[in-house]
Amino acid sequence: MLTIYNTLTRKQEEFKPLHPGVVNMYVCGPTVYNYIHIGNARSAIAFDTVRRYLEFKGYKVNYVSNFTDVDDKMIKAAHEQGITVPQLADKYIKAFMEDTKAINIEPATLHPRATENIPDIIKFIQGLVDKGYAYAKDGDVYYRARKFKHYGQLSGQSIDDLEVGASQHVSADEVDKKEDPMDFALWKAAKPGEINWDSPWGKGRPGWHIECSVMSTKYLAKTIDIHAGGQDLEFPHHENEIAQSEAETGQKFVRYWMHNGFVTIGKDNEKMSKSLHNFITVHDIIKKVDPQVLRFFMATTQYRRPIQYSQDNLVDAQNNLEHIQTAFDNLEYRRQDAVAGNDQTVEDHLDDFKQQFIKAMDDDINVQNGITVVYELVKYANVYAQSSKVHEGAIVAIQKELQTLLSIFGIDLKASGSQKLDDQRVQALIDERNQARQDKNFARADEIRDQLKTEGIILEDTPQGTRFKRTK
Structure with missing residues (x-):
């Protein structure tokens, strides 16, 4: 039984989607004014992993993740770069797709843009105005936060406490326009030279929060199963989404709210963010670090x-991943002398590992316990690979189970075709070395070992023969 921690109720609940076998899932995407940093990637990776596990469980997942392609930051960045806001958006959406592909994030079922949905956004806002939840003032449109009786429930704060914080961040211009400091913008009047669209309230553009309410209800449903994003989005972004959406549709907006922890950096475990100028972009890091790592x-x-980003932690991850890959390669190596057929004992063990994995992951997607099961499977694979007699069917079954479980984490254990061709050359040198050793030509044998070492190939002489692994 899969259970998920629901931020709204602050407890772990059995996961029951609205429609059996189908999950409607919305994940807040990036504001595309720069390359994504690994804090942004953490959210994308976390919920891609959740999605993969749901699909492993047999669900059809409708996964929508938006691009915020117009806001104050984008207008500022476009001006600084001397390009239009749409050109800036195109540039960084392209980079986002390339960077997320490198770290094996599956494309969303749909990646809608805010600017593609302006008529729907205007219609949604007008509906809130008509119902008395919103009001226009000098070309801006604001939402009356106090009118929504559950405001503050997601973040666990009273509206009076929230007002204290909001009052400190309201400009003098906004004070004159807003009925209440807690009210937030649905539509912003355009300043001279800014990108804009016609609306009943004059030329302007959407506020930040409204786009996700519009796109989640438009492309998924008025009530969706999962809404996910970073912990920093609980307030005000997701709080405001609930207020807007439920006021407009009259229905419960989200059944399960999921929020990922921060990525921290440095000895003080400071949150990584663009505003703190301590971020590392995925675009840069994958030039130095294997994206799979x-x-x-x-x-x-x-x-x-939370995840603490450090070089030491990356090295640990690399070593663990290499350990898994080596186990997979050990099995592949033994296929050359395996006997035909299956091994029922192996099949029974694999079923036990699978059930242990499901039990771990069903506990609020506990990947740390899940990967522990994978490590135990790796140990079992290594022991089997050292057996005097192995069955080809058993080897294939163990490899398949490793591939299946690792794919949920976004890891692909299959070697590329080009590497397999290169492996043939390496094997030819190993065969030559073995013959040289038989002929007691140890100088040539050592020369081959040293040659392969310079190419990042380490030889291991085992009772079953000489095998190799790559270090680069």
């Missing part, structure tokens, strides 16, 4: 826990 590092921490 970055993915493995971030996918193997339970989504609600």
Whole structure:
């Protein structure tokens, strides 16, 4: 039985989607004014892993993740770069797709943009105005937060406490326009030279929060199963989404709210963010670090826990991933002398590992316990690979189970075709070395070993023969 921690209720609940076998899931995407940093990637990886596990469980997942392609930051960045806001958006959406592909994040079922949905946004806002939940003032439109009786429930704060914080961040211009400091913008009047669209309230553009309410209800349903995003989005973004959506539709907006923990950096475990100028972009890091290692590092921490980014932690992830890959390669090597057929004992053990994995992951997607089961499977694989007699069917079954479980973490254990061709050359040198040793030509045998070592190939002489692994 899969259970998920629901931020709204602050407890772990049995997961029951509205429609059996189908999950409607919305994940807040990036504001595309820069390359994504690994804090942004943490959210994308965490919920891609959740999605993969749901699909492993047999669900059809409708996964929508938006692009915020117009807001104050984008207008500022476009002006600084001397390009239009749409050109800026195109540039960084392209980069986002390339960077997320490198870390093996599956594309969303749909990646809608805010600017593609302006008529729907205007219609949604007008509905709130008509119902008395919103009001226009000098070209802006604001939402009356106090009119929504459950405001503050998601973040666990009273509206009076929230007002104290809000009052400190309201400009003098907004004070004159807003009926209440807690009210938030649904539509913003355009300043001279800014990108804008016609609306009943004059030329302007959407506020930040409204786009997700519009796109989640438009492309999924008025009530969706899962809404996910970073912990920093609980308030005000997701709080405001609930207020807008439920006021407009009259229905419960989200059944399960999921929020991932922060990525921290440095000895003080400071939150990584663009505003603190302590961020590292995925675009830069994957030039230095194997994208699979970055993915493995971030996918193997339970989504609600913080992740401390450090070089040491990346090295640990790399070593663990290499350990798994080596076990997979050990099995592949033994296939050359395996006997035909299956091994029922192996099949029974694999079923036990699968059930242990499901039990771990059903506990609020506990990937840390899940990967522990994978490590135990790796140990079992290594022991089997050292057996004097192995069955080809058993080897294939163990490899398949490793591939299936690792794919949930976004890891692909299959070697590329080009590497397999290169492996043939390596094997030819190993055969030559073995013959040289038989001929007691140890100088040539050592020369081959040293040659392969310089190419990142380490030889291991085992009772079953000489095998190799790659270090680069």
